[in-house]
Amino acid sequence: MDSLLRHMVDMTGHRDHTMLDISVISAVQELSGAARTRVLTISSVGEQYFVRSRACIHAGGVACPEEPQDSGPGEPIALYPELGACLRRHEPRAESIGADGLRRLWLPIWFGDKADTCLEIVHAEPFTPEALYMVNGIVSVYRNFQNLLDYSERDSLTGLLNRKTFDDQLARMLHASETDATVPGQAERRHHNGEEKQWLAVVDVDHFKGVNDRFGHLYGDEVLILIANLLQSSFRAQDRVFRFGGEEFVVLLRSTNLENARRIIERFRADVESHDFPQVGQVTVSIGFTSVSAADSPVVTLGHADQALYYAKAHGRNRVCHYEELVAGGLLQTVAANDTAEFF
């Protein structure tokens, strides 16, 4: 019991999803004597579901986060038919015995009818009812605590990440890109497709005050929610989408070349332009984007994207502008920046 309490104290002491993941798999691993425990992210691309390992611990090992690579959304769920059936039927758990004779127990973390996280426990022996009871208890605490963390990290209107989480997510993305650089084959890919970088885009709804003034705040809110949905469906699972407040959104695009970044951002702009917003009709967005480098502070990077955004606003709106291109063309000037502000 001491050990269980110690793990509960550890789990509930974190204010960060990665640390929470690590403490839950450490707890399950130690208390159930598993061969391996993982936290899986479940994502969908179109109609297909995929699983990706987010954190892992082996017997006698140290739990650690697993950074996603850019090779795709993960393994197709078809590789784990029992888990796929469990998710389709909204069941609390699934079990299977692998070719290695080891048992796998999957425990999806359900929030309503959605589960984008799942615990996987690999065990040599069948689970006793006592072990299952304890693991289910840990999973319930994990779910409640994840819910609390989500609540503090997300914008209540759109469900997107909020401004508070931006610096942390940016640092993670830069760290992950450094890790990717050591993956065999990445250097060749860069050589063929142009340099892969991280990108930051600032999205601002055009004439949004007019939407509120003509249709009222409720319809204005609905427009923001629909734009948030379009953002989430336009960008990849590895990218990050934030609402910075008001009608301003920020996207962090992970590891792609300039041509792709421009194409993805432009596609989103066009998606908004062609969307029929109930009652309101057509809405457009202006977007400024820039490359992200570890050498620049988040404030400086945001300042660059903002400069490009204001250029787009001043030159007709409903367009995408690239900061480095505007500077190279003499249309914007870089101004010596410090870490707190940049003026132009």
Ligand SMILES: Nc1nc2c(ncn2[C@@H]2O[C@H](COP(=O)(O)OP(=O)(O)OP(=O)(O)O)[C@@H](O)[C@H]2O)c(=O)[nH]1
């Ligand atoms: N409905 C709604 N409106 C909001 C929210 N947050 C900010 N706003 C409104 O967004 C509007 C932003 O207006 P402005 O900053 O003048 O910009 P704009 O009308 O979009 O014009 P441009 O950006 O120049 O194209 C203001 O009227 C705010 O009151 C929100 O959460 N919901």
